[in-house]
Amino acid sequence: MRRVGAGWQAVTMIKVEGLTRTYGAYTAVDDVTFTCEPGRVTGFLGPNGAGKSTTMRIMVGLTPPTKGRATIKGVDYHDLPNPARTVGVLLDASAQHGGRTGREVLTLSAMTMGLPASRVDEMLHLVSLSPSEAKRRVKNYSLGMKQRLGIANALLGDPEILILDEPANGLDPAGIRWMRGLLKTYAERGGTVLLSSHLLHEVEMIADEMILIGRGKILAQGDRTALLAHNTKVETLATSLDNDALSAALSAQGFAVTPAGDGLRITAEPVEVGRAALEHRIVLTDLRSGDGGLEELFLQLTADTQREGVVA
Amino acid sequence: MTTIQAPAQPSARPAGTGIPFTRLLQVEFRKSWDTRASFWLLFAIGAIVLVAEFIAAIVLAVNNVDDVTFGTFATVAGFVTQLLLPVLGIMVVTSEWTQRTAMVTFALEPRRARVIWAKLGVGLVWTAFTVVFALVMGVVFNLLYGAIAGGTDWSGGAGVVGFVITQAIAMLIGFSWAALVLSTPAAIVIYFAYLFALPTILGIGSALMHWFKSFAEWINFGQAQSPLYDGFWNMSGSEWGKLVVSGILWLAVPLALGLRRIMRAEVK
Numbered sequence: 001m002r003r004v005g006a007g008w009q010a011v012t013m014i015k016v017e018g019l020t021r022t023y024g025a026y027t028a029v030d031d032v033t034f035t036c037e038p039g040r041v042t043g044f045l046g047p048n049g050a051g052k053s054t055t056m057r058i059m060v061g062l063t064p065p066t067k068g069r070a071t072i073k074g075v076d077y078h079d080l081p082n083p084a085r086t087v088g089v090l091l092d093a094s095a096q097h098g099g100r101t102g103r104e105v106l107t108l109s110a111m112t113m114g115l116p117a118s119r120v121d122e123m124l125h126l127v128s129l130s131p132s133e134a135k136r137r138v139k140n141y142s143l144g145m146k147q148r149l150g151i152a153n154a155l156l157g158d159p160e161i162l163i164l165d166e167p168a169n170g171l172d173p174a175g176i177r178w179m180r181g182l183l184k185t186y187a188e189r190g191g192t193v194l195l196s197s198h199l200l201h202e203v204e205m206i207a208d209e210m211i212l213i214g215r216g217k218i219l220a221q222g223d224r225t226a227l228l229a230h231n232t233k234v235e236t237l238a239t240s241l242d243n244d245a246l247s248a249a250l251s252a253q254g255f256a257v258t259p260a261g262d263g264l265r266i267t268a269e270p271v272e273v274g275r276a277a278l279e280h281r282i283v284l285t286d287l288r289s290g291d292g293g294l295e296e297l298f299l300q301l302t303a304d305t306q307r308e309g310v311v312a
Numbered sequence: 313m314t315t316i317q318a319p320a321q322p323s324a325r326p327a328g329t330g331i332p333f334t335r336l337l338q339v340e341f342r343k344s345w346d347t348r349a350s351f352w353l354l355f356a357i358g359a360i361v362l363v364a365e366f367i368a369a370i371v372l373a374v375n376n377v378d379d380v381t382f383g384t385f386a387t388v389a390g391f392v393t394q395l396l397l398p399v400l401g402i403m404v405v406t407s408e409w410t411q412r413t414a415m416v417t418f419a420l421e422p423r424r425a426r427v428i429w430a431k432l433g434v435g436l437v438w439t440a441f442t443v444v445f446a447l448v449m450g451v452v453f454n455l456l457y458g459a460i461a462g463g464t465d466w467s468g469g470a471g472v473v474g475f476v477i478t479q480a481i482a483m484l485i486g487f488s489w490a491a492l493v494l495s496t497p498a499a500i501v502i503y504f505a506y507l508f509a510l511p512t513i514l515g516i517g518s519a520l521m522h523w524f525k526s527f528a529e530w531i532n533f534g535q536a537q538s539p540l541y542d543g544f545w546n547m548s549g550s551e552w553g554k555l556v557v558s559g560i561l562w563l564a565v566p567l568a569l570g571l572r573r574i575m576r577a578e579v580k
Contacts, residue, residue: 053580061422062415062579078422081330089419092580095412099347108346111339112331112420153416 011073013038013161013192014059018068021054021216028054030216031068036194036209038160041187043207044196047302051216052196053091056165060089072161084113087161088154093146093170098139102129102149105138106156113157123152128178143170151179162186164195168202180206200298210294214302230297235290236270239263241283249276265290331421336430344404344434353403354438357396361446364392365453373460380461382454383468389446390475394507397442397479398486401435402499405490414579424575432487439483443476474540481537481563488563491570494577506562511535533558 014036021029029051036042044052057063059070061077072080072087080086096105106120124134127148138146147170154162162183168176183193183206197203203210204224211221220230239262240246247257247264253276256267263286266273270289277284345351368388372380405428408414421427458464485506490499514532518525529535536554539547547555 057578057580060419062418064576064578080422083422084420091415091419092412095415097347097407097411097413099349099411104346108339108343109416109420111342112335114329114331114335 012036012071014042014070014072014163014194015074016055016059016068016070019055019058019065019070020067021051021058021063022066027216029058029065032213032216032218033068034211034218034221036161036192038190038192039187040208041183041193041195041206042209042211043203044194044211044213045200045203045298046196046198046213048198050198050213050302052198052213053165054216055213056091056163056194056196059163060087060091062091082113082157084109084157084159086157086159087163088157088159089163090147090150090154090167091163091165093143093150096138096146096149099137101135101137102141102145103134105149106152109153109156115156119156123156126155126182127152144172144175147171148175151182160190161192162194164193166197167195168197168199176202200295204294212298212301219301220297224294227294227297230301233296234267234269236266236268236273237263237286237288237290238266238270238273238277238284239286240277241285245280246273246277246282246284249280249282331426333426333430336421336426337433340404340427340430340434341437343407344400344438347407350403350407353396353400357393357400357442358445360396361389361392361442361449364388365449369453369457369460373457376461379465380454380457381465381468382450383471385450385453385457386447386468386471386475389449390479393442393446393479394482397439397483398503399500400438401483401485401487402490402496402503404431404435405487406494406496406499409494410496412580418579425571428491428571428574432484435483435487436480439480440476443479446479447472447475470543471541473543474537477540477544478537481533481559484563484567485533488567488570491574492566494570494573507534530554530557531561533562 012035016032016034019029019032020027032051032055034042044055046052054063055070058065059072059077060083070077072083077083077087100108103120103124106123107117110117110120124131129145129148129152133141133145138149141149147167151164151167154164167183168179171179183195187193187208195203195207209221209223210227212219212227220227237260238246243259243264247259250257250264250266250268250273253272255272258265270287274284274287276282277287343350345354365385365388368385372384408417417427418424454464454466486499486503489502490496493499493502511532511534514524514528518528530553533555536551536558539551539555
């Protein structure tokens with residue numbers, strides 16, 4: 001069931017078409033279209049208030065769309081018979097009754113889905129919530145523990161699809177790493193993952209595909225290479241044992257060179273700088289692309305949607 | 313941090329079956345007592361009924377009241393439960409909103425109306441338990457009183473059917489208004505206004521304006537329920553009419569509007 005077989009390819013796991021949601025004059029989600037495929041982790045990336053959560057709520061039927069459609073395996077979420085067995089959802093880890101224990105929260109979900117109580121123990125073990133922690137009331141949980149409980153809740157029904165809103169929120173570095181491994185393994189087994197974040201590095205490390213969203217609109221989407229093709233800025237940062245000589249050599253070739261800290265900032269591809277260093281027998285101690293990678297792209301694309309205004 | 317186990321094993325699952333209503337009922341029933349707040353509310357209903365019956369028995373015995381019957385004790389219990397059952401009906405609905413669990417509940421079962429009907433069913437189940445408990449207390453205290461005062465009077469038992477119906481209605485009014493306003497304090501205020509302020513206001517209106525009296529009879533749901541105690545089989549056409557009309561106003565309309573609101577609401 002989990003393997004991506006020939007039969008599974010035909011149905012798109014998640015399909016969002018022309019999704020729009022307005023609140024009065026404010027457009028939270030503006031004509032958003034994308035798909036999520038099995039075996040892949042899709043990262044939904046955007047600044048706060050970009051419309052990620054609203055899009056996800058629409059996908060699971062909690063918010064009615066103004067226009068457009070979101071389908072899971074070709075049908076509306078509402079038409080899935082026992083939806084949590086197909087789609088694992090974590091939208092807000094804090095949206096739990098503080099008076100219930102972690103175990104009780106999972107027990108209620110398991111009962112609703114028609115799963116045996118043993119599944120609750122499996123999931124508690126999977127997300128490393130100890131038996132004594134599971135007996136505590138959720139209001140005494142840290143955000144990281146709530147997040148683990150939420151992930152356990154999403155995985156409970158052994159779903160083919162996971163929709164997670166900011167799942168790494170509140171997790172410690174080890175926890176983030178753990179979750180990354182968990183979701184990677186899940187996708188490798190043929191699962192479909194859509195997760196949102198406002199932290200680029202978090203998404204960059206785990207997602208096969210990325211969707212950049214700002215002010216409700218999709219700004220760019222694709223895998224890492226495709227996204228970086230958007231980036232037109234060419235810059236290299238280099239440090240060598242003889243910066244003056246390197247600077248002179250590169251200037252002679254017509255590249256703009258400016259000092260930057262201990263090294264140089266050159267308007268050229270790293271390969272050009274490396275070649276110049278080799279030709280002039282200069283020892284490089286540091287050579288890297290200064291285009292800023294995805295982060296620069298992310299900030300460029302969302303510049304007009306950032307709260308901080310123009311980003312240098 | 314532990315190593316990652318297989319996050320999901322391939323399983324042979326019947327993907328096509330929906331969630332049966334009986335299962336929703338079980339889940340909602342469990343939710344109605346599995347938190348401290350809900351557990352203590354249920355406990356309080358039982359305890360307060362017990363204490364009220366005890367006080368009533370002492371007061372009646374001390375004052376040497378003559379016509380103490382089973383009905384007397386049932387009325388005492390009923391007075392307490394008609395205050396607390398609606399609160400139960402209200403909390404069954406509103407706890408999903410105040411604690412934001414509606415996000416999880418409606419993601420698990422997106423056919424929201426089924427969840428609401430299951431909650432209503434749970435309210436009725438607790439009403440049944442409460443009514444049985446109240447009647448048992450009535451029997452126990454009537455026997456106790458009889459043993460102390462001598463002579464047990466079992467009259468007043470005829471009102472049991474009416475008692476059951478009116479208690480269910482009281483819970484349903486709380487439930488319906490809670491579905492409409494989705495706020496615990498607001499729904500409780502509305503219920504108590506209905507229970508205490510409305511009859512007074514209608515009474516004043518009737519006293520001042522002659523025409524108002526006949527009008528008030530059609531909207532005073534509490535008053536319209538009183539013939540139920542003499543058995544609904546004895547009710548006249550006009551009594552039925554007033555019960556139905558005022559019932560639509562206080563129960564059916566808020567429930568229908570509340571359902572509509574919950575169906576359309578954005579859950580966040």
